[in-house]
Amino acid sequence: MHRQVVVHSLRTALAAIVSLVVARLFGLSEAYWAPITTLVITQSSLRETSSLSWHRLIGTALGALVGAIAAIQIGPNLLAFGAGVLVLGLLCALVGSDRGAYRFGAVTLAIVLLVPRTNSPWHMAFHRFAEVSIGIGIALVLTVLWPESEDSPAR
Numbered sequence: 001m002h003r004q005v006v007v008h009s010l011r012t013a014l015a016a017i018v019s020l021v022v023a024r025l026f027g028l029s030e031a032y033w034a035p036i037t038t039l040v041i042t043q044s045s046l047r048e049t050s051s052l053s054w055h056r057l058i059g060t061a062l063g064a065l066v067g068a069i070a071a072i073q074i075g076p077n078l079l080a081f082g083a084g085v086l087v088l089g090l091l092c093a094l095v096g097s098d099r100g101a102y103r104f105g106a107v108t109l110a111i112v113l114l115v116p117r118t119n120s121p122w123h124m125a126f127h128r129f130a131e132v133s134i135g136i137g138i139a140l141v142l143t144v145l146w147p148e149s150e151d152s153p154a155r
Contacts, residue, residue, distance in 0.1 A: 011143075015138050016038050019135045022138060028130060030131060034132070034134040037131070037134075042143065055097060056100075056132060059104030060108045062092060063088055063107065067109040068112055070109070080113060081110070089106075112125045112128055
C-alpha cells in the first residue's frame, strides 16, 4: 500500500471526526452533515479543497435561502420544490457559480423544504448552513495544517 494513500485516509478520517465533534459541541440537531461535507470536499491539495469548498458554501447558502422562502411562501409541495430548483439554478448563474454550487444548493433546498420538521424553515436553513460551514472549515484547516503533495496518487 502506498504511504500517500495511508496519509490521505488518515487525514480524511481525522477531519471527519473533528467535524462531527465540533458540530455536536454547537448542539446542531443534524450534526452528521458536518462530517458528510468534510468527506465530500476533502481533497489532496488545498487548491482543490478550496475550490470545492467555495462552491459548496455558495450553493448551500443559496439553497437554504430559497428553501426557507419557498417553505414559508408556498409550503412543502411539488410546485414549491420545482420552482425552488428553477430559481436556485438562475440565482447560481446570476452570482457566477458553477454547476457544482447548483447541485449542492439543490440538495440543501430539498432538505430544508421537503424533510418534515417541527422547527421553522429559517431554523432548519440556518442549521443546515452551519453544519455545512463547519464541515468546510474543518476540511480547509486540516488541509492547511497537514498538507499532501499536489501530485498524490491518493486522489
